[in-house]
Amino acid sequence: MRPIKPLFSYGPVPTYRMLLCAVLAFGLMFAEHRFSAVETVRSHLTTVVAPIQWLVSLPSEGMRWGAMAISDQQSLIDENLRLREQLLTLSNRVQRMASLTAENVHLRELLNAPNPDDVPYITAELLSLDSDPFTQQMVINRGRRDGAYIGQPVMDASGLIGQVVSVSAYTSRVLMVADANHAVPVEINRNGLRFIAQGTGQLDTLDVPSVPATADIREGDLLVTSGLGGRFPQGYPVARVSRVKRASSQAFMEVTAEPISQPERSRYFLLLFPPERPDTSGLSGPERMARQVIWPGDPAHPEVHRISETALTAALKLQAGAPH
Amino acid sequence: MGLFGYLFVWCTLLLALCLQVMPLPDAWLVWRPDWLGVLLAYWCVATPQRVGVVHGFVLGLILDLIEGAPLGQNALTLSLLAYLFLLLYQRFRVYSIWQQAVLVFVLLGIAQLVEQWLRTIFGPISVSLEFLLPALIGALLWPWLFTMMQVLRRRLGIG
Numbered sequence: 001m002r003p004i005k006p007l008f009s010y011g012p013v014p015t016y017r018m019l020l021c022a023v024l025a026f027g028l029m030f031a032e033h034r035f036s037a038v039e040t041v042r043s044h045l046t047t048v049v050a051p052i053q054w055l056v057s058l059p060s061e062g063m064r065w066g067a068m069a070i071s072d073q074q075s076l077i078d079e080n081l082r083l084r085e086q087l088l089t090l091s092n093r094v095q096r097m098a099s100l101t102a103e104n105v106h107l108r109e110l111l112n113a114p115n116p117d118d119v120p121y122i123t124a125e126l127l128s129l130d131s132d133p134f135t136q137q138m139v140i141n142r143g144r145r146d147g148a149y150i151g152q153p154v155m156d157a158s159g160l161i162g163q164v165v166s167v168s169a170y171t172s173r174v175l176m177v178a179d180a181n182h183a184v185p186v187e188i189n190r191n192g193l194r195f196i197a198q199g200t201g202q203l204d205t206l207d208v209p210s211v212p213a214t215a216d217i218r219e220g221d222l223l224v225t226s227g228l229g230g231r232f233p234q235g236y237p238v239a240r241v242s243r244v245k246r247a248s249s250q251a252f253m254e255v256t257a258e259p260i261s262q263p264e265r266s267r268y269f270l271l272l273f274p275p276e277r278p279d280t281s282g283l284s285g286p287e288r289m290a291r292q293v294i295w296p297g298d299p300a301h302p303e304v305h306r307i308s309e310t311a312l313t314a315a316l317k318l319q320a321g322a323p324h
Numbered sequence: 325m326g327l328f329g330y331l332f333v334w335c336t337l338l339l340a341l342c343l344q345v346m347p348l349p350d351a352w353l354v355w356r357p358d359w360l361g362v363l364l365a366y367w368c369v370a371t372p373q374r375v376g377v378v379h380g381f382v383l384g385l386i387l388d389l390i391e392g393a394p395l396g397q398n399a400l401t402l403s404l405l406a407y408l409f410l411l412l413y414q415r416f417r418v419y420s421i422w423q424q425a426v427l428v429f430v431l432l433g434i435a436q437l438v439e440q441w442l443r444t445i446f447g448p449i450s451v452s453l454e455f456l457l458p459a460l461i462g463a464l465l466w467p468w469l470f471t472m473m474q475v476l477r478r479r480l481g482i483g
Contacts, residue, residue, distance in 0.1 A: 014376055014377050014407065014410060015407075017376065017377040017378060017407075018377050018403060018404070018407040021377050021378070021380075021381045021399070021400070021403040022400060022403070022404075024381070024396070024399075025381070025384075025396035025397075025399045025400035025403070026396065026400070027396070028395045028396035028399070029394050029395065029396040029397065029400075029442075029446075031395075032394055032395050032396070033394075038395065042389070042395060045389050046389050048389075049386055049389045049390050052338075052341070052342065052345070052386075052390060053345075053390060055342060056342050056345050056346045056347065057347060059346065060347055128345075128347040129347050129350070130391070130392075132353070132391050132393070133350075133353035133354045133454070134443065134455070135392075137392055139392075165392075166392060173392045203350060264349075264350060
């Protein structure tokens with residue numbers, strides 16, 4: 001005889017499954033935090049979900065294509081006109097650039113200073129902006145196969161966008177300068193004062209903390225990468241100072257800046273390949289510091305590996321002898 | 325529920341996943357309803373014997389991979405959401421549809437809160453009450469979504 005079915009069955013209450021899932025999830029989070037092997041596993045798994053990323057980017061691609069297909073002749077003519085004007089302006093600038101470059105080479109020869117090389121790059125296209133409102137990231141269509149690596153600087157046509165934080169076979173994820181987790185060492189283009197520009201989580205604002213009240217910084221100043229820290233090459237525009245608030249009683253000023261790059265409007269980006277720095281982990285403190293500022297292969301000092309050894313030894317000796 | 329039923333469940337869940345990660349202008353992001361959470365909730369209530377915590381875990385892992393979140397963050401929140409709905413699904417079924425919507429808001433809100441906690445563990449973020457908006461909009465959509473899915477499910481004979 002079959003047992004009587006209870007009127008109020010409890011049904012499935014999968015507490016054990018829930019516990020198992022929670023333990024697994026915490027285990028994964030911990031493992032990713034501690035072990036770098038998870039990073040490779042993750043980059044392979046991300047390749048598996050790449051079709052979904054491609055699929056969800058289709059509608060916006062289609063919209064763009066559709067907008068172009070149905071746009072009327074007049075707007076195309078207007079755009080053509082605008083582009084011609086832009087071309088004229090840019091070619092004018094290029095001509096001046098050529099003469100300036102020649103002049104610069106000449107002056108550097110007079111000063112006996114080496115010429116900085118160009119930083120090589122590849123182009124990349126936006127796949128998707130981040131779908132999460134609390135972080136500022138985006139996915140681009142270059143991955144390990146194209147040579148992208150973690151920590152690589154990313155630019156758009158106008159300025160620094162951010163850096164690559166994870167890489168899969170065909171795509172990589174870029175952390176933007178405006179993300180609350182991002183900071184970049186900068187200097188004022190006008191006078192070379194060095195600061196840190198920190199993201200706030202809003203696309204149009206960067207924070208510049210720890211600016212002394214006496215520092216010469218004004219609204220409208222251009223902040224460019226200083227190249228210290230070694231991740232970003234020197235001299236790329238990052239932000240423009242938008243607000244300087246001085247309070248006479250405070251030792252520091254409140255300075256905010258507006259990023260120059262336009263991640264919301266750009267579709268095409270440059271992935272830079274700055275020259276690699278030597279491994280400095282095994283060196284002593286002063287030598288490591290010296291090498292972090294000037295390292296062999298630095299575009300600003302390409303001949304440094306020839307001259308540095310003697311100069312470095314002399315500087316180290318001087319420093320070692322100083323306390324006595 | 326046969327093979328076709330499972331296929332249908334996974335198709336709707338994957339569709340919700342696509343909606344969840346669809347690129348949107350930056351200002352609209354906080355107004356996106358929690359598609360994946362709402363649909364997972366629906367299947368947990370409709371077929372609690374078949375869809376549950378493990379579904380939430382797998383979908384959460386996929387979402388983590390796509391969003392670049394720490395592995396396990398969304399997996400934990402979505403499996404927790406499925407678990408909460410499995411705990412309450414019997415009570416849930418006797419509620420009127422707007423009462424259901426209120427409960428959906430509360431449970432989605434709890435899941436979002438847990439997610440925000442996990443985020444604060446992993447680094448600085450700007451915290452505001454905006455994180456409840458996806459839950460609120462998801463709950464407002466619930467009556468229509470629920471009715472539509474019920475009709476679809478009955479017509480296809482899945483259950």
